[in-house]
Every structure is written in C-alpha cells, then in structure tokens.
Amino acid sequence: MKKILLIHTGGTIAMSEDHQTGAVTTTQDHPLLQDQAILNQFAFVEEKVIFHLPSPHITPAHMLDLGKYIQSRMDEFDGFVITHGTDTLEETAYFLDLYVQTKKPVVVTGAMRSSNEIGSDGLYNLICAVRVATTEEASEKGVLVVMNDEIHTATYVTKTAALNL
Numbered sequence: 001m002k003k004i005l006l007i008h009t010g011g012t013i014a015m016s017e018d019h020q021t022g023a024v025t026t027t028q029d030h031p032l033l034q035d036q037a038i039l040n041q042f043a044f045v046e047e048k049v050i051f052h053l054p055s056p057h058i059t060p061a062h063m064l065d066l067g068k069y070i071q072s073r074m075d076e077f078d079g080f081v082i083t084h085g086t087d088t089l090e091e092t093a094y095f096l097d098l099y100v101q102t103k104k105p106v107v108v109t110g111a112m113r114s115s116n117e118i119g120s121d122g123l124y125n126l127i128c129a130v131r132v133a134t135t136e137e138a139s140e141k142g143v144l145v146v147m148n149d150e151i152h153t154a155t156y157v158t159k160t161a162a163l164n165l
C-alpha cells in the first residue's frame, strides 16, 4: 500500500455545525481525525494538523509554510493530500502547484457541508482525494483538486458556486 501524508489546514471539511444555532465552527476534537480507520483501507495514512483555520484566514505566509512542510516530508511519502476550506482552496492549490517540486501526486480537497451536517461531503471527498493520490495516473500532473467526483488541475480550477456541492 502507498504511504500518504494527509495535512489538514481547516475549512468547513474540518468544522462541525452547532445544531442549536446553526453556526459552523472549528471544534476542539478535530472531526477528520476520527476517520483514520476508513482511510487506512486505501493507504497508509499519516495525518498532520498544520492549521485549523477558515480558509479566508489563510495568508501567503501560511501557504509558504504548507509548501515548505510538504517539501520537507517529500522523501517519506508516495503522495500528499491537503484538506482546505473551499473559499481560498484554489489560491493555495495554485501556490502549491508553483512551489512544490515533485512528480508525486499532491491533491487538495475540501467540503461544502461540515462533518456533522446531513449529506456531509467531507469524508467522501477525502476518500476520493486519498484514492487519487495513490494512483500512478496522478503523478506528473501538478497539484490536483478533487471534489464531488471530479478531478481538476490547480491551474484551472475555480469555485463558482457558493452553495452547490
């Protein structure tokens, strides 16, 4: 099985909805860290929470830290998956596409519904991202964005709908 480094940066995919107020926020227990057993069916997955931020709070300095971190772990893994808020996901994906020097798969994913909302797309998108990151076909493609059963290149992807999956 391939070795994948899964790096969490925050966003809706890493948030939970308060069912009383409807507010979607970060919680003390990171919701994505509970899914390790499921992800390990597809790869040996090591997880790292590098940030826990809504993506409008991600600055170029965060992007650079993320890029340096991926580069520093490059030799240890076959592929990389990054979870990220969707508002600025395309900016981080594009930055990583320019910055990270590798032929290995680097896949960014997110979610439109938080972890405990009905029909949450987080775990499904994450599984898809891990599966893409384990395939040979994802090599030498630059950074990819996987969401909602689609694989995009970081160069061209953009968020056009604020409500659709």
Ligand code: ASP
Pocket (backbone or CB within 6 Å): 010, 011, 012, 013, 053, 054, 055, 056, 084, 085, 086, 087, 088, 110, 111, 112
């Ligand atoms: N506001 C969230 C973010 O970008 C939206 C999302 O993740 O879909 O962090």
